[in-house]
Amino acid sequence: MKKFLLSTWVLLSIMFFNTAVKAQYKIFNHNGINRKYIIHLPPLLPPNSPLVFMLHGYGGTAFNMIDYTGMSEIADANQFAVCYPEGTKDEWGVNCWNLHYDFQMGMNIDDVDFLDSLAVYLQNKHHLDPEKTYCSGHSNGGDMCYMIACQDSGTFTAVAAVAGCLMKWIHDSCYNASPIPVFEIHVTEDETTLWNGDLGNVQGYGPYYGVPFTFDFWTTVNNCQNELIDTLPDLDPTDGSIVITQKRVDGINGNQVWLYKMLGAGHSWPGTGGSGTNMDINTSAEIWSFFQKCTSLTSVDKTTIFMHTISLAPNPTKMSVKVILDPFYSKLSYKLHDLTGRTILQGFLNHKETLLDVSHLSKGAYLLKTNDSSVKVLKIIVE
Numbered sequence: 001m002k003k004f005l006l007s008t009w010v011l012l013s014i015m016f017f018n019t020a021v022k023a024q025y026k027i028f029n030h031n032g033i034n035r036k037y038i039i040h041l042p043p044l045l046p047p048n049s050p051l052v053f054m055l056h057g058y059g060g061t062a063f064n065m066i067d068y069t070g071m072s073e074i075a076d077a078n079q080f081a082v083c084y085p086e087g088t089k090d091e092w093g094v095n096c097w098n099l100h101y102d103f104q105m106g107m108n109i110d111d112v113d114f115l116d117s118l119a120v121y122l123q124n125k126h127h128l129d130p131e132k133t134y135c136s137g138h139s140n141g142g143d144m145c146y147m148i149a150c151q152d153s154g155t156f157t158a159v160a161a162v163a164g165c166l167m168k169w170i171h172d173s174c175y176n177a178s179p180i181p182v183f184e185i186h187v188t189e190d191e192t193t194l195w196n197g198d199l200g201n202v203q204g205y206g207p208y209y210g211v212p213f214t215f216d217f218w219t220t221v222n223n224c225q226n227e228l229i230d231t232l233p234d235l236d237p238t239d240g241s242i243v244i245t246q247k248r249v250d251g252i253n254g255n256q257v258w259l260y261k262m263l264g265a266g267h268s269w270p271g272t273g274g275s276g277t278n279m280d281i282n283t284s285a286e287i288w289s290f291f292q293k294c295t296s297l298t299s300v301d302k303t304t305i306f307m308h309t310i311s312l313a314p315n316p317t318k319m320s321v322k323v324i325l326d327p328f329y330s331k332l333s334y335k336l337h338d339l340t341g342r343t344i345l346q347g348f349l350n351h352k353e354t355l356l357d358v359s360h361l362s363k364g365a366y367l368l369k370t371n372d373s374s375v376k377v378l379k380i381i382v383e
């Protein structure tokens with residue numbers, strides 16, 4: 001079964017044990033638990049640069065993800081920050097993200113809130129752009145990307161899942177999902193994360209949907225109107241694999257949903273080499289290209305939508321603040337963070353107005369985020 005197997009990069013990490021000496025774990029306390037992460041900041045990184053999260057697979061680590069993906073090199077060439085967070089150990093003693101798989105029913109870690117809170121903390125600490133914060137992952141980390149797309153409060157503005165799957169329980173709870181650009185890279189012959197899914201739960205870690213269904217689901221969420229299909233050049237005929245791209249475009253806020261369909265490869269991070277790995281693309285470079293495309297298409301729309309969707313009154317405030325939504329929305333979920341990234345309040349905003357009681361909060365600034373990534377982060381000042 002997929003989640004009982006160590007991710008491919010754990011086995012290959014022996015080959016790639018070249019991680020820069022300067023890369024060191026940092027600690028972020030979330031819900032009383034010290035969580036580990038590594039942050040890569042290119043030299044002379046300007047303020048308001050993008051931030052990309054990279055999530056390892058089952059049994060992986062932050063260091064494995066650095067070596068395996070080469071995303072830090074892409075970041076240095078394109079001037080963005082990369083965070084490599086690390087999961088916690090399940091009851092089997094294996095590092096992972098908590099997707100509530102059938103064999104992990106004892107886990108009570110809220111990884112969505114951890115990643116959300118860590119992102120807010122890093123945005124503030126390193127002066128990074130909250131409108132250009134993205135998340136990618138492989139296998140278990142790719143599954144987590146879909147969970148973030150469904151449940152996150154708008155912190156991550158696009159996701160890219162490599163060999164990930166959409167768990168049925170996540171899909172069923174995703175009825176209120178907001179439009180968000182999604183990129184999926186998947187292999188038709190993947191024997192770990194099955195192309196056609198496993199709704200019958202034969203693998204034993206919970207039913208999940210196949211790639212075509214998942215691709216159609218996110219197309220519908222984003223209301224994409226057109227599709228572009230292409231076959232990429234077969235740059236390495238020896239890998240026994242080709243790449244077909246499907247790009248569904250012209251969605252809400254200009255959103256796009258991409259699928260890179262690989263024929264004749266295995267459960268891996270394409271471009272890294274090794275048996276069963278497609279070598280026609282550099283996966284990390286393709287992911288960054290997608291994130292850049294998301295930013296360029298939606299930057300104008302985000303400004304326009306923000307000016308007409310949410311207002312706060314009074315602000316600053318001592319007792320409460322009224323959050324007023326544009327009638328365009330029937331309901332949005334929200335989280336209120338302090339400047340360390342800790343979640344203070346969370347709940348729902350209705351289509352008219354919602355009164356938030358902040359009288360119990362200490363004086364200072366707080367950040368209000370919704371699950372619509374097109375809406376800017378709002379700052380509430382408590383006097």
